[in-house]
Amino acid sequence: MDLEIGASPAAPGESHRRIPELRFDLVDVRVSVHALVIDYRNQIGGRVSEVLTFRDDLVISGFGAYGETLAN
Numbered sequence: 001m002d003l004e005i006g007a008s009p010a011a012p013g014e015s016h017r018r019i020p021e022l023r024f025d026l027v028d029v030r031v032s033v034h035a036l037v038i039d040y041r042n043q044i045g046g047r048v049s050e051v052l053t054f055r056d057d058l059v060i061s062g063f064g065a066y067g068e069t070l071a072n
Helices: 014-018
Strands: 025-031 035-041 047-055 058-066
Touching: none
Parallel strands: none
Antiparallel strands: 025 035, 035 047, 047 058
16 A cells, blocks of 8 residues: 655645655554554655554644664
């Protein structure tokens, strides 16, 4: 599955214009009461976990944790 993460209605596809080889392969999605974790491999094969924390349906914090790439 290919995903474009971070596209906004004001600038759809902007990330692909800036980095044409950008690609995300979804590995897993986990949900808790106030958080969402999205695991994926990026365009260079790196494993990434993006964590979003919610309050009242709004993202109040987020961070990414990056692992080794397949190229390493």
